[in-house]
Amino acid sequence: MYRKACASGMQLIRRSVPTSRCLATSSSSSSSSQNQEQQQQPPPALRPRANAMTDEIIRVDHAGELGADRIYAGQMAILGNGPMGKTIEHMWEQEKCHRKQFEQLIQQHRVRPTIMTPIWNVAAFALGAGTALLGEKAAMACTVAVETVIVEHYNDQLRQIMESPNPDKELLETITKFRDEEQEHHDTGIDCGAEQAPFYKAMTEVIKFGCKTAIAISKKI
Ligand SMILES: [Fe+2]
Ligand SMILES: [Fe+2]
Numbered sequence: 640m641y642r643k644a645c646a647s648g649m650q651l652i653r654r655s656v657p658t659s660r661c662l663a664t665s666s667s668s669s670s671s672s673q674n675q676e677q678q679q680q681p682p683p684a685l686r687p688r689a690n691a692m693t694d695e696i697i698r699v700d701h702a703g704e705l706g707a708d709r710i711y712a713g714q715m716a717i718l719g720n721g722p723m724g725k726t727i728e729h730m731w732e733q734e735k736c737h738r739k740q741f742e743q744l745i746q747q748h749r750v751r752p753t754i755m756t757p758i759w760n761v762a763a764f765a766l767g768a769g770t771a772l773l774g775e776k777a778a779m780a781c782t783v784a785v786e787t788v789i790v791e792h793y794n795d796q797l798r799q800i801m802e803s804p805n806p807d808k809e810l811l812e813t814i815t816k817f818r819d820e821e822q823e824h825h826d827t828g829i830d831c832g833a834e835q836a837p838f839y840k841a842m843t844e845v846i847k848f849g850c851k852t853a854i855a856i857s858k859k860i
Pocket of ligand 2: 734821
């Protein structure tokens with residue numbers, strides 16, 4: 640039952656969350672004409688230099704979305720041609736948009752990216768590909784674990800921004816939209832049989848711990 644839904648991608652629209660459109664000024668498409676368009680676009684307009692809280696939020700979210708992009712890239716490398724390919728690709732496209740948006744915010748607010756970027760790049764791809772090699776359900780278990788942590792993390796940030804003296808409305812809107820899409824990814828993972836993966840509990844706990852550690856490190860350095 641879940642296989643049928645997952646293979647057809649039907650579960651992706653069941654919560655009526657609109658298909659992601661990139662909030663960033665350029666699209667995530669890799670077609671050559673759009674790449675040319677991207678190259679011709681001026682850099683995003685500078686905005687006020689980020690305060691300590693915004694600086695931390697943008698740096699850690701940029702790292703997280705880069706990691707998510709690489710995790711789904713790893714999953715696609717192994718499972719892209721299989722029955723789960725379309726489902727994973729849909730989530731990957733959304734993660735590319737998330738990453739692009741935070742790349743734009745990093746430039747606009749002149750935030751320093753985490754020095755861990757090259758390590759997260761490799762580690763995240765290895766996590767995505769490694770779990771995918773264990774099978775589709777293990778890949779979905781990885782998705783559920785990562786997205787659980789990210790949804791909690793974004794909810795914490797939304798509270799933090801709303802409690803600040805001058806909430807950044809644009810950042811609130813961006814994080815709210817991405818939080819909803821991460822929740823959709825989590826639910827897709829469950830629908831696609833994550834909980835039936837071998838050693839589901841142990842695997843997800845280890846991955847959650849890894850994600851929380853990466854978040855704590857990326858906030859600061
Ligand atoms: Fe994301
Ligand atoms: Fe996600």
